[in-house]
Amino acid sequence: MTMRQPVELEKSYLLLNHGPVTLVSAAQGGRRNVMAAAWAMSLDFSPPKVAVVIDGRTWSRELIEASGEFVLNIPCRAMAEQVLAVGSCTGREVDKFANFAIGTSAEAVTQAPLIDGCVAWLACRVIPEAHNQRRYDLFIAEVVGAWADPRVFAEGRWRFPSDDLRTIHYLAGGNFLASGDAFAAGGQ
Amino acid sequence: MTMRQPVELEKSYLLLNHGPVTLVSAAQGGRRNVMAAAWAMSLDFSPPKVAVVIDGRTWSRELIEASGEFVLNIPCRAMAEQVLAVGSCTGREVDKFANFAIGTSAEAVTQAPLIDGCVAWLACRVIPEAHNQRRYDLFIAEVVGAWADPRVFAEGRWRFPSDDLRTIHYLAGGNFLASGDAFAAGGQ
Numbered sequence: 001m002t003m004r005q006p007v008e009l010e011k012s013y014l015l016l017n018h019g020p021v022t023l024v025s026a027a028q029g030g031r032r033n034v035m036a037a038a039w040a041m042s043l044d045f046s047p048p049k050v051a052v053v054i055d056g057r058t059w060s061r062e063l064i065e066a067s068g069e070f071v072l073n074i075p076c077r078a079m080a081e082q083v084l085a086v087g088s089c090t091g092r093e094v095d096k097f098a099n100f101a102i103g104t105s106a107e108a109v110t111q112a113p114l115i116d117g118c119v120a121w122l123a124c125r126v127i128p129e130a131h132n133q134r135r136y137d138l139f140i141a142e143v144v145g146a147w148a149d150p151r152v153f154a155e156g157r158w159r160f161p162s163d164d165l166r167t168i169h170y171l172a173g174g175n176f177l178a179s180g181d182a183f184a185a186g187g188q
Numbered sequence: 189m190t191m192r193q194p195v196e197l198e199k200s201y202l203l204l205n206h207g208p209v210t211l212v213s214a215a216q217g218g219r220r221n222v223m224a225a226a227w228a229m230s231l232d233f234s235p236p237k238v239a240v241v242i243d244g245r246t247w248s249r250e251l252i253e254a255s256g257e258f259v260l261n262i263p264c265r266a267m268a269e270q271v272l273a274v275g276s277c278t279g280r281e282v283d284k285f286a287n288f289a290i291g292t293s294a295e296a297v298t299q300a301p302l303i304d305g306c307v308a309w310l311a312c313r314v315i316p317e318a319h320n321q322r323r324y325d326l327f328i329a330e331v332v333g334a335w336a337d338p339r340v341f342a343e344g345r346w347r348f349p350s351d352d353l354r355t356i357h358y359l360a361g362g363n364f365l366a367s368g369d370a371f372a373a374g375g376q
Contacts, residue, residue: 014359014360017226017227017357017358017359017360018207018226018357018358018359018365019206019207019208019226019229019357020207038205038206038207038229038230039205039229039230039231040229041207041226041227041228041229041239041241042226042227042241043227043241043324043326044241044324044325049324051229051239051324051326053229053230053231053232077371080371080373081373081374083373084373084374085374088374131319132320136231136232136237136239136328137232138231138239138328140324140326156360157359157363158359158365166368169205169206169207169357169367170205170206171202171205171206171345171346171370172202172205172344174372174373174374175345175370175371175372175373176370176371176372176373177206177346177367177368177369177370177371178368178369178370178371179357179365179367179368180354180365180366180367180368180369181365181366181368182359182363182364182365182366183265183268183363183364183365183366184362184363184364185268185269185271185272185362185363185364186269186272186273186276186362
């Protein structure tokens, strides 16, 4: 079951601020793919922008450069096996959606699909920056749509009702950290 | 007490991969400052590079542009109050180091100081990219030195012997998430 409610664009940076691993989905002309990306961050509040590293050898890179769009999907712990799986093979040879039982939903904002089972989604439109893309594999994009599972993100705040729904942070070698306890500093 | 051991440069991306909040320290000609930055990520493995957003209105920005250097310090939960404090005022008006009892150590790699009490440090040399800096407040830098507290990062792995030593992830409004439990996916 995937629950999804819109998030105001000016609050969409909150979905990425704590540095979770992402799944990058892209589609172009009937072709589509999904890859894992730990190197993604917010770049601006309003209009909201993101920066993400997309390796030049990936098939997703071709789809993103052709379509000018992608979705940053924020997976939860229940999806860790799939995150690892889609990061360990290429969509040129494997239909990752079929192979790893990854469902998708469409939103009218971009061609790129939203990955079911994730807990937040940022639909992004590439701001063409040829030098960054070529030299650093770095893509800058404007966030044009944002959604979250209201069980875990509502009224601008993350909360994790179960361990399965925690967001996750990639380390290396198939190892992750789960997002842990929330706490306030400064007596707030 | 601050413990610090060198980390091989090609493994330095592991210090930032899970998306912790950072403290950015900079120094130039006897002036120095420290600010908080949640928007920092790795950009490449070898030579290791990072990308970080440094607001154009900050004093740190002036020091970084003048010196071409900064350190990304990775704080732990015990430092959350200081992270919030240095992110809530400007070094133009306040000596943050004195005001918030922030100690520093020097390493010969950069002029920028290493913040005591942090658990990892990435010394960075700016790769000048005027367009990115001006248009996106985005700085790209090469990592030229890396260290970690061996109690929490050793042999390429994070481990948190106490809650105080956990790395932290910034949400908003003075709220953080602690880095949580590590787990392996893919049967590893």
